[in-house]
Amino acid sequence: MPWSYAGSRLALALRRWRGRFGIYAPRVAVRMHVPLRLRAFSVVIILFALLVLTFWAFGSGRLIVGTERGRIHDMQASQVALEAEVARLSGLLAARENDLQIEKAALRQLTDKYSALLEENSRLKEELAVLERIAKARKKPTP
Numbered sequence: 001m002p003w004s005y006a007g008s009r010l011a012l013a014l015r016r017w018r019g020r021f022g023i024y025a026p027r028v029a030v031r032m033h034v035p036l037r038l039r040a041f042s043v044v045i046i047l048f049a050l051l052v053l054t055f056w057a058f059g060s061g062r063l064i065v066g067t068e069r070g071r072i073h074d075m076q077a078s079q080v081a082l083e084a085e086v087a088r089l090s091g092l093l094a095a096r097e098n099d100l101q102i103e104k105a106a107l108r109q110l111t112d113k114y115s116a117l118l119e120e121n122s123r124l125k126e127e128l129a130v131l132e133r134i135a136k137a138r139k140k141p142t143p
Helices: 009-019 036-139
Strands: none
Touching: none
């Protein structure tokens, strides 16, 4: 073998060239060039937005909790007032129902008396008619 392919310059060049591509290629990171000032400015803007969002959430939470505590206290106070009002109105209702029952009983008695008086009036009218007939019969001269 006068000429060996394995040790030749061509083989060595091909090995080097093959090493730059495929699985044997060195790792390469492709990055877009962004200036350091722009990166720092974007980080500051993002941190500022997060800080504003944090304070907003904290303030809203305090507002909601404070409002809810006040609302609960107001509702408890109004519940006590409403329960007192219900008790007062229940007493008034019971008194009005008693008055209504008394009035119904009185009305029933009056209607009974009225019907009794009507019956007595009709009976007296009948007696009066009989007595008038008797009186007319006496006034007539007897022949």
